[in-house]
Amino acid sequence: MDQGLAAASFFDFAGLTPEQQPWARAAFSVLVALLIAWSVDFALLRRGRTLAQAVTRGELSAEVDTRLRFVRRLVLASIVIFGIAVALGQFEGFGRLATSLLASGAIAAAVVGFAARQTLANLVAGVMIAITQPVRVGDWVTFEDVYGEVEDVRLNYTHLRTPGNQRVIIPNEKLASGILRNDTLAIDLIDLEVSLWLPYTT
Numbered sequence: 001m002d003q004g005l006a007a008a009s010f011f012d013f014a015g016l017t018p019e020q021q022p023w024a025r026a027a028f029s030v031l032v033a034l035l036i037a038w039s040v041d042f043a044l045l046r047r048g049r050t051l052a053q054a055v056t057r058g059e060l061s062a063e064v065d066t067r068l069r070f071v072r073r074l075v076l077a078s079i080v081i082f083g084i085a086v087a088l089g090q091f092e093g094f095g096r097l098a099t100s101l102l103a104s105g106a107i108a109a110a111v112v113g114f115a116a117r118q119t120l121a122n123l124v125a126g127v128m129i130a131i132t133q134p135v136r137v138g139d140w141v142t143f144e145d146v147y148g149e150v151e152d153v154r155l156n157y158t159h160l161r162t163p164g165n166q167r168v169i170i171p172n173e174k175l176a177s178g179i180l181r182n183d184t185l186a187i188d189l190i191d192l193e194v195s196l197w198l199p200y201t202t
Contacts, residue, residue: 026087033083037076069137070130073155118173122156125172129153135175139184143170 130153135141139150141160146168148160158175160168 029087030083033079033086037079037083040079041072041076067130067133070126070153070155077155118171119156121173122171125176126153126155126158128176129158129172134180135182136184139182141183142181143175143178146170 129135135150135153135158137150137153141148141150143160146160146162148162148166148168151159151161151167153159153172156172158170158172160170162168
């Protein structure tokens with residue numbers, strides 16, 4: 001990571017001063033990461049349209065569609081985070097800064113953990129929702145008196161669309177820990193009504 005992306009190392013950025021070169025390499029690394037993320041997103045989006053049509057035709061289950069949507073966003077976030085990390089690695093002082101932060105890791109972990117607690121909780125809950133599938137894209141659900149269709153399951157939030165065409169955004173951590181009624185999930189039960197007449201003397 002200290003050497004940056006291979007492409008960034010290939011270019012020596014001749015004509016720039018030693019102070020400018022790390023910034024140029026960092027910008028180049030971020031640009032390459034964004035281009036890769038855009039290319040991957042474009043390919044996955046085209047594939048997603050095909051899969052959405054397959055879901056409509058009944059050729060693909062809603063469970064698979066929900067997982068693929070979540071994986072797509074997870075891949076994009078990973079590419080962008082990796083690009084930012086590579087960009088930061090272009091600066092010589094970043095290594096010393098990382099060492100200093102590791103030396104005071106307990107304080108840094110406490111501060112960062114407290115600040116990002118809710119975000120991380122939503123992310124972990126989103127992963128669990130994608131795996132366990134209590135809700136799927138296209139399901140009609142009721143959550144805290146809100147009734148609507150699951151429009152999308154994202155990294156941190158789940159989007160519902162009500163019959164009145166209103167969008168309700170629910171944090172995944174709240175959705176995973178709350179009581180949810182899914183009206184789409186079928187239960188393999190058969191309703192059977194039996195009438196039994198008994199005389200009054202019994």
